[in-house]
Amino acid sequence: MNNQTSDSLLQLFVTAPKGLEQLLHAEICTLGSTDSRQTRGGVACSVPLELMYRICLWSRFGGRVLLPLAQEQVTDEHQLYNLVRSIAWEEHFPCGSTFAVDCNAQQSCLTHTQFIALKAKDAVVDRYRDLYAQRPDVDTETPDWRLNLHLYRDQLVVSLDLSGVSLHKRGYRTEGGKAPLKENLAAALLQRAGWPEIASQGGALLDPMCGSGTLVLEAALMAGDCAPGSLREHFGFLTWKQHVPELWQALRQEAQDRRNVGMAALPYICGYDQDARAISAARANAERAGVGDVVQFRQQGLDQFAPCDLPKSQAEPAGLIITNPPYGERMGEVEALRALYSQLGERLRTEFKGWRAAIFTGTPALGPEIGLRAQRKHHFFNGALACELLHFTIEPQNYFRPPVKAAHGLAPVEEISDAAQMFVNRLKKNLKQRRRWAKREGLECYRIYDADLPDYAVAIDMYADRVHVQEYQAPAQIDARMARRRVREIITVLPEILGVDEDAVYVKVRKRQRGKAQYEKHAASGEYFVVDEYGLKYRVNLSDYLDTGLFLDHRPIRKLLRTEARGKDFLNLFAYTGSASVAAAAGGATSTTTVDMSATYLEWARSNMRLNGFTPAEHTYIQADCLEWLKHSSAKYGLIFLDPPSFSNSKRMQDTLDIQRDHVGLIEATSTLLAREGVLIFSTNLRRFKLDEPALQELGLELEDVTLATIPPDFERNSRIHRCWRICWA
Secondary structure (H helix, E strand, O other): OOOOOOOOEEEEEEEOOOOOHHHHHHHHHHHOOOOEEEEOOEEEEEEEHHHHHHHHHHOOOOOOEEEEEEEEEOOOHHHHHHHHHOOOHHHOOOOOOOEEEEEEEEOOOOOOHHHHHHHHHHHHHHHHHHHHOOOOOEOOOOOOEEEEEEEEOOEEEEEEEOOOOOOOOOOOOOOOOOOOOOHHHHHHHHHHOOHHHHHHOOOOEEEOOOOOOHHHHHHHHHHOOOOHHHHOOOOHHHHOOOOOHHHHHHHHHHHHHHHHHHHOOOOOEEEEEOOHHHHHHHHHHHHHOOOOOOOEEEEOOHHHOOHHHOOHHHHOOOOEEEEOOOOOOOHHHHHHHHHHHHHHHHHHHHHOOOOEEEEEEOOHHHHHHHOEOOOEEEEEEEOOEEEEEEEEEOOHHHEOOOOOOOOOOOOOOOOOOHHHHHHHHHHHHHHHHHHHHHHHHOEOEEEEEEOOOOOOOEEEEEEOOEEEEEEEOOOOOOOHHHHHHHHHHHHHHHHHHHOOOHHHEEEEEEOOOOOOHHHOEOOOOOOOEEEEEOOEEEEEOOOOEOOOOOOHHHHHHHHHHHHHOOOOEEEEEOOOOOHHHHHHHHOOOOEEEEEEOOHHHHHHHHHHHHHOOOOHHHEEEEEOOHHHHHHHOOOOEEEEEEOOOOEEOOOOOOOOEEHHHHHHHHHHHHHOOEEEEEEEEEEEOOOOOOOOHHHHHHOOEEEEEOOHHHOOHHHHHHOOOOEEEEEEEO
């Protein structure tokens, strides 16, 4: 039995999440401990009652404050029961108080934690019943005190939980986002990022993706010298017989006095998020934390993140940007985040020179996408997930372009030929015309060359400041070495003519494709970035697939869908990356349904929709073989886009698709979902395709060939790049 008085030392064990033990140890020493040691899972210390109170009141990194009462080897329930029953619980808590039992067990004979907790509960109840002829009640939600059992390799430690619930539960957060950080982890990130020093110098703190605001609120409590435990209403020691209320109240008053002084000198602290619900939750949490009038929260997308809204008094010195971007634990999610990290890096480099940044990531492989060299890293765990805190100083000497992992790997030539000079002249002429036109149209992506000269049979497309070169497969009679030299000549002259970096040129050999080969993966760089088309944003990838994620020749079709979509339910079949769904949503579609067989492309489609602010509420994504899905769907749509592959025999499809052979049946099946006044836009890129108009007219369909109207000016040389019809009921 471990009876204590207010003047004696308490042998405590303060738990810490994995990775926070060192910070907790330093903190307990700062609070006044002279006898403590860091150990597995926390800090063991010998402290007076006052210091125990200070730990509960002031610890930012701790979990539970445990007072061990007994330790013994137990291998069965009888030994467990006898050990717990032997402890003089009546010397700690009155019989009328409620209690609960917490248990964890590892590598032991007893493994069922609920059974262990039940036996321990029985032992406590039986002891009180024998002494007082009455029993205490169990309250698993809000007990007066908690019994903690830790069983490891058959060694059982029985402790009182003096904290009551984990110290990370400050009391201000009843509303969280999708994946909120625990408060003690957030405090640890701020400590490692140097926030206390920055705040003392008057530097600001900004979180561009704040979610429910945990980092922002912990930063305010830390900079304002606020005791994190002062917000809590309950601790496990409040009904403990050795509790000294006068001492506790004196320490709380001291904390309040320090808070009053600290909050008066708080620097500018602001969190941003594009999700209105997250911002609403953050503001509610701030009010409960008592900092609602001294921290800011604003609904704002990452694309608007800039220091322009800082008060002039806070603009200098530069401060800290700290954020916890979404994690990607599955392949599609990780790929969808690359554009986010790239955009974050672009905002940091262009808007926050001289600032410091700390990015907490569960996917460290995305770090290079930021385009800054990390000065150091700290390893943490968010739950079971290994994470890193990346530290950056935002100065030009630390900037770098994220590596292009799917470079063309071709060496430039030392001297170009006369024929290549003709190519250069043609390209310059095209570029002058197309750039002017694209600027007027508001386009970042457009074609500037399409095999204009037979000897240089490539298609060249601009994607913002990057270039996509597709080499058409040379005829058999063309010498392969000559064809390769011509490509080398092209990559030699492109950077200078187009004004781009050498590693911004991507080259692919385009062969005759069958089925979905154009969608299959060719590399694994994962380099995604965002481009703009008529004010809409799309993610593209120039390296990993033969196609980029955005069919440029479909630009007028997307514009047509945007025009037709208002007030209609929209269906996108064989949806690929969902660009048509984005256009329809932007045009005011009541809902969109996006169907594709590939989970990767559906995730890409979701990302495109999110980029443009379209939330999941009215937008559905279905992973399915479209041919099979059509057999079972009965919904009606006012606008349908049908753009199937020319041929597909994918193993994931129930049937082989040959669009020339099967188009009548496919259009017939699709038309069953078309509302009476609805419109079906059918497109195919099969060059020799011939529509069976009589068969479709017999079905009662009215056909309008809109191919010429849907070929954009930059594809006029190749007017059979696709065929397109507007179909409706006669």
